[in-house]
Amino acid sequence: MNQSIELLNDGIQLESGPLPGWWKSILITTLALCPVYWLYFHSGAPGRTMADAYDQAVFNNAQLLFAQIGELNPDADTIRRFSAKDNWVKVGKAIFKSNCIACHGRSGEGIIGPNLTDDSYKSVRSIEDIARVILKGANNNAMPAWEGKLQTNEVVLVSAYVASLRGTNVAGGKSPEGAEIPPWPPVPPEPEVSQ
Template sequence: MKRLLIRLITGIVTMFFALLASPTLLLAADAPKKSSMNNPIAIVIVVVIVALLIVIALLSYVLLGIAQFYVKRAKEQAQQNGTAAKTTVLLLCCLAGFSAFAQTDNAAVVTDRSIGGLSEATFFTLMTVIAIELAVIAALAWFLKRLMAKEETRQAAEIANAVPKDSLLKRIWDRANRFRAIHQEADIDLGHDYDSIRELDNRLPPWWLYGFYCTVIFAAIYLWRAEVSKSAPSAIQEYTASVAEAEKQKEIYLANAANNVDENSVKLLGADGIAAGKMIFTGTCAACHGTDGGGGVGPNLTDDYWLHGGTLKDVFKTIKYGVQEKGMKSWKDDLSPVQIAQLASFVKSIKGTKPATPKEPQGEPFKENTADSANATKTTASITQ
């Protein structure tokens, strides 16, 4: 419909301007004829006016139909627009008829100048009618184009809403891999078939390519910094720094782990721990037990008799919680678990030594286990040496 209307309007306008360009019809020197309707120019112009009226009627009909279809809720307004368009067509028809009658009335008037055998008033009146018709056609075509564009937009929106959209994650996944469609595999098939496994000349996925490009860039920067400009540490320097950092972390871990020791998890320490325990004993315990552990106010710690148990765990517990009825205070608030373990290890290490002035035995005899006794004897020998 749209192409037909365009071709019709183009043909009418072309014919009209072809007639205007004819030198034998325009600006005739002879006097106008008695009847304007017998003039070929008048006949052609009237035909053009009628054809344009037909075009206006067709456009009005199409415009009215689209408006009624698209604007259902505004049916009354669409009908009013259609009525206005029909009224415009009727008015133009009346104007064309009036122009024709005016030509008949003015045909008998003889003027000095004429255009194609028509008087100037008649000619310009007909041209005005044609101009008004063309303006109306342009307006109707513009409204028709607007309505058709809205309809196409609505249909496109309905189609877009009808088709479910992929999730953001799926779109990212498809973009990162950029798979070939199944119907395109025939274009990249290399013709090699191994047990129904076909070899395709497929492009590597973008994520793999970009990852490879990043490694190349990183390698170039690292090579420049480590080997050329020496602005970054070498592999050996990084290893040395990592080992030193690991040793620090190990010391911190061991210190924290040692602070978690109690009477149930205490173990006999080595020479370094016993030496640290000896210093603690000299500063806190020598006043009651003697410098060499032979006893004083407190019992002798070098013999086989013990008042509160002779195992390492018993000694740790006695130091930690104290014995209030015997006058020994609790050291858990003054010493850390590590220091109590060191002090207990030192007390166990001086068993069997010969103090200068040993105190008489107190408590019950205690026999050390074979393994614990061997460890204590070995540790005492290392300290003595």
């Protein structure tokens, strides 16, 4: 007799009775909930993943931080300055995630709207045009106007984020549209704080 059979030969019998009902119901409930869970969290709908929740928290916190920066103007210097401030670009990214990814993609790679990660633009010739297009819209509202829907500070920060996307050339992005434009101007110095 070989050893493995001896080990089994301890008086314990292997039965083939049915699984207990409570055990089966846990299994079936888990299986039934699985697609619900999957659809909810992985269908790509914005705002449901932990990362999106984090972005939302950053955004909510930003509303408090807006007090620090006052009312910004959507001009070239302001947008360029903020495009170089990582913490504020993150806020711009959260605004982008809440409002823009349906048409421009999660990383700005372009879906209905153009790719914002290359050097070619349809309506943008200089950096302040980003804010102008966001405020006023473009192409008969194919790009909606956000004036009145976003606060001016939000427009500046989302513009700064869009400016920062330039040159990231996300893999698999939409092919370039419009014309290649000159690089953004250098980051201007911080304005003097007048007391």
